[in-house]
Amino acid sequence: xxxxxxxxxxxxxxxxxxxxxxxxxxxxxxxxxxxxxxxxxxxxxxxxxxxxxxxxxxxxxxxxxxxxxxxxxxxxxxxxxxxxxxxxxxxxxxxxxxxxxxxxxxxxxxxxxxxxxxxxxxxxxxxxxxxxxxxxxxxxxxxxxxxxxxxxxxxxxxxxxxxxxxxxxxxxxxxxxxxxxxxxxxxxxxxxxxxxxxxxxxxxxxxxxxxxxxxxxxxxxxxxxxxxxxxxxxxxxxxxxxxxxxxxxxxxxxxxxxxxxxxxxxxxxxxxxxxxxxxxxxxxxxxxxxxxx
Amino acid sequence: xxxxxxxxxxxxxxxxxxxxxxxxxxxxxxxxxxxxxxxxxxxxxxxxxxxxxxxxxxxxxxxxxxxxxxxxxxxxxxxxxxxxxxxxxxxxxxxxxxxxxxxxxxxxxxxxxxxxxxxxxxxxxxxxxxxxxxxxxxxxxxxxxxxxxxxxxxxxxxxxxxxxxxxxxxxxxxxxxxxxxxxxxxxxxxxxxxxxxxxxxxxxxxxxxxxxxxxxxxxxxxxxxxxxxxxxxxxxxxxxxxxxxxxxxxxxxxxxxxxxxxxxxxxxxxxxxxxxxxxxxxxxxxxxxxxxxxxxxxxxxxxxxxxxxxxxxxxxxxxxxxxxxxxxxxxxxxxxxxxxxxxxxxxxxxxxxxxxxxxxxxxxxxxxxxxxxxxxxxxxxxxxxxxx
Numbered sequence: 048x049x050x051x052x053x054x055x056x057x058x059x060x061x062x063x064x065x066x067x068x069x070x071x072x073x074x075x076x077x078x079x080x081x082x083x084x085x086x087x088x089x090x091x092x093x094x095x096x097x098x099x100x101x102x103x104x105x106x107x108x109x110x111x112x113x114x115x116x117x118x119x120x121x122x123x124x125x126x127x128x129x130x131x132x133x134x135x136x137x138x139x140x141x142x143x144x145x146x147x148x149x150x151x152x153x154x155x156x157x158x159x160x161x162x163x164x165x166x167x168x169x170x171x172x173x174x175x176x177x178x179x180x181x182x183x184x185x186x187x188x189x190x191x192x193x194x195x196x197x198x199x200x201x202x203x204x205x206x207x208x209x210x211x212x213x214x215x216x217x218x219x220x221x222x223x224x225x226x227x228x229x230x231x232x233x234x235x236x237x238x239x240x241x242x243x244x245x246x247x248x249x250x251x252x253x254x255x256x257x258x259x260x261x262x263x264x265x266x267x268x269x270x271x272x273x274x275x276x277x278x279x280x281x282x283x284x285x286x287x288x289x290x291x292x293x294x295x296x297x298x299x300x301x302x303x304x305x306x307x308x309x310x311x312x313x314x315x316x317x318x319x320x321x322x323x324x325x326x327x328x329x330x331x332x333x334x335x336x337x338x339x340x
Numbered sequence: 341x342x343x344x345x346x347x348x349x350x351x352x353x354x355x356x357x358x359x360x361x362x363x364x365x366x367x368x369x370x371x372x373x374x375x376x377x378x379x380x381x382x383x384x385x386x387x388x389x390x391x392x393x394x395x396x397x398x399x400x401x402x403x404x405x406x407x408x409x410x411x412x413x414x415x416x417x418x419x420x421x422x423x424x425x426x427x428x429x430x431x432x433x434x435x436x437x438x439x440x441x442x443x444x445x446x447x448x449x450x451x452x453x454x455x456x457x458x459x460x461x462x463x464x465x466x467x468x469x470x471x472x473x474x475x476x477x478x479x480x481x482x483x484x485x486x487x488x489x490x491x492x493x494x495x496x497x498x499x500x501x502x503x504x505x506x507x508x509x510x511x512x513x514x515x516x517x518x519x520x521x522x523x524x525x526x527x528x529x530x531x532x533x534x535x536x537x538x539x540x541x542x543x544x545x546x547x548x549x550x551x552x553x554x555x556x557x558x559x560x561x562x563x564x565x566x567x568x569x570x571x572x573x574x575x576x577x578x579x580x581x582x583x584x585x586x587x588x589x590x591x592x593x594x595x596x597x598x599x600x601x602x603x604x605x606x607x608x609x610x611x612x613x614x615x616x617x618x619x620x621x622x623x624x625x626x627x628x629x630x631x632x633x634x635x636x637x638x639x640x641x642x643x644x645x646x647x648x649x650x651x652x653x654x655x656x657x658x659x660x661x662x663x664x665x666x667x668x669x670x671x672x673x674x675x676x677x678x679x680x681x682x683x684x685x686x687x688x689x690x691x692x693x694x695x696x697x698x699x700x701x702x703x704x705x706x707x708x709x710x711x712x713x714x715x716x717x718x719x720x721x722x723x724x725x726x727x728x
Contacts, residue, residue, distance in 0.1 A: 108508060159490065163413070164419040166416065177418045179492075221423060223494065224486075272461065320454065320466075
């Protein structure tokens with residue numbers, strides 16, 4: 048089934064649910080706004096969000112939480128309209144991302160992204176320090192998000208997530224792809240700090256366009272020599288597919304140091320390696336349903 | 341490999357492939373035959389001029405990507421998947437020290453890495469150029485991938501290299517046959533073996549060709565035998581005097597022990613992918629028939645005790661024990677040097693550098709370095725008489 052068909056089918060189902068979510072046009076996303084009490088937002092890839100009170104919402108990725116990485120986040124409104132022009136919220140987060148890394152297939156990545164440590168399991172005394180699997184890490188984060196609605200919804204975000212080692216030792220970063228390394232930075236690189244800016248403007252009642260710019264910095268792993276900064280940009284669109292469903296589609300670009308090199312030749316024909324930055328481009332796609340009790 | 345693991349590998353591989361489609365760097369590369377990069381250490385003074393019929397010291401060595409005796413997971417005696425930079429540089433310094441002691445004019449290296457996660461991204465070609473008196477190098481990549489999704493290996497650039505005191509004027513990689521006994525995803529992320537050929541400018545002695553090879557170890561479909569046959573055929577077509585060396589992953593035709601080596605586990609703990617298939621020593625016979633070996637077959641003798649002197653490989657090192665409590669020592673011959681095209685080796689000059697204190701080919705000072713702790717392969721040495 049194509050994504051559009053899936054979205055249309057889901058929209059039909061959701062269209063029968065009570066309470067219109069964006070009857071007055073699509074609302075901006077990724078802002079400091081807190082979901083209204085009793086409102087729930089479900090997404091295919093995004094988190095499950097639930098408004099608990101006028102100032103507090105909680106969110107989690109339920110499938111990821113159940114099988115791969117227990118996680119929960121909250122959003123607490125500090126300032127919000129109509130009392131203030133600017134919305135401001137605090138966002139504490141907690142997750143244990145290492146569960147997926149140390150679990151065997153088919154759900155876990157052991158043996159693929161992380162070592163199996165078969166000898167350690169069979170003969171613990173033979174090479175006791177040789178298993179280079181990451182210990183369990185608790186990733187604790189705090190974010191601050193501010194949104195100002197003027198021509199577009201302008202959202203600035205700053206957040207910091209620290210990986211607290213609960214057991215074992217910290218392993219080396221995967222140095223794989225920017226989004227994967229950023230996700231796992233608290234595990235492998237101790238911390239991830241981020242600032243981002245998003246502009247989100249309605250084009251019509253059923254279409255919004257958003258542009259984002261991001262800068263991340265991660266801690267240094269055990270192998271030195273890697274630029275800890277990653278730059279990112281995202282161009283996204285939100286399409287209303289019913290009164291309470293939307294399809295999001297876009298493209299994300301990351302610019303990072305993934306230890307890539309290239310050969311360059313001098314005038315005499317001799318070569319040397321030169322470090323270059325990596326460019327990763329991935330599509331973004333989601334289907335979001337919002338409803339209320 | 342179990343079905344679950346295989347399916348998992350495909351899923352992970354396809355996922356990575358899908359992600360990689362939009363990245364600017366390919367997920368893996370299958371190197372084609374063609375020109376290979378040549379590097380130069382500009383600080384190295386020019387070598388002394390050669391006579392018209394020079395004798396060059398040649399050494400071939402599989403250096404296990406600077407891991408010395410660290411037991412990696414595929415050794416099945418440990419779980420390591422990567423090293424710290426200090427480990428790599430320390431191990432490489434011991435490798436370089438042994439090279440400086442032997443002072444070869446031509447050095448053939450296998451399992452050398454230039455930008456791999458498991459070896460802390462150390463450019464070993466550059467390190468060995470700087471740390472030895474060899475001023476030129478050619479590198480032949482045989483395993484290049486942005487991310488190898490096996491045990492968290494990650495970025496990989498492994499290959500073979502030819503280092504020389506004399507200018508390398510041309511370097512070319514010649515692709516070898518890939519294995520056919522792997523699924524497509526595993527095969528894509530696996531090694532793609534290549535023969536490395538370099539042409540040396542020996543001044544008044546003219547030109548000579550140098551080859552480095554490292555053939556397959558774990559196939560069960562005859563890939564290694566096809567690769568060895570291809571090497572023999574290419575050498576037959578060589579028009580320059582040549583020397584070839586490397587890790588053939590094959591026993592000599594006269595080998596007494598052909599199976600049940602003391603560093604094989606009674607029960608495999610790691611993947612079935614790393615179980616040693618039966619050796620086929622007869623495939624090396626044509627090399628002895630048509631070329632000149634640094635160590636002739638007659639030197640091996642007819643007993644395991646006499647052949648032990650020329651063993652070049654062991655999985656376990658002297659500081660590790662097998663399941664019977666025996667410490668590791670060289671237990672089979674896999675590495676060779678051959679010459680041809682009118683050139684040969686000085687009689688009795690062929691040797692395997694096995695232990696500290698040994699005199700290379702019975703000559704010179706005792707070795708201060710310890711080959712047994714520097715790699716899981718021992719260097720093979722010979723004095724090559726180039727006859728243009």
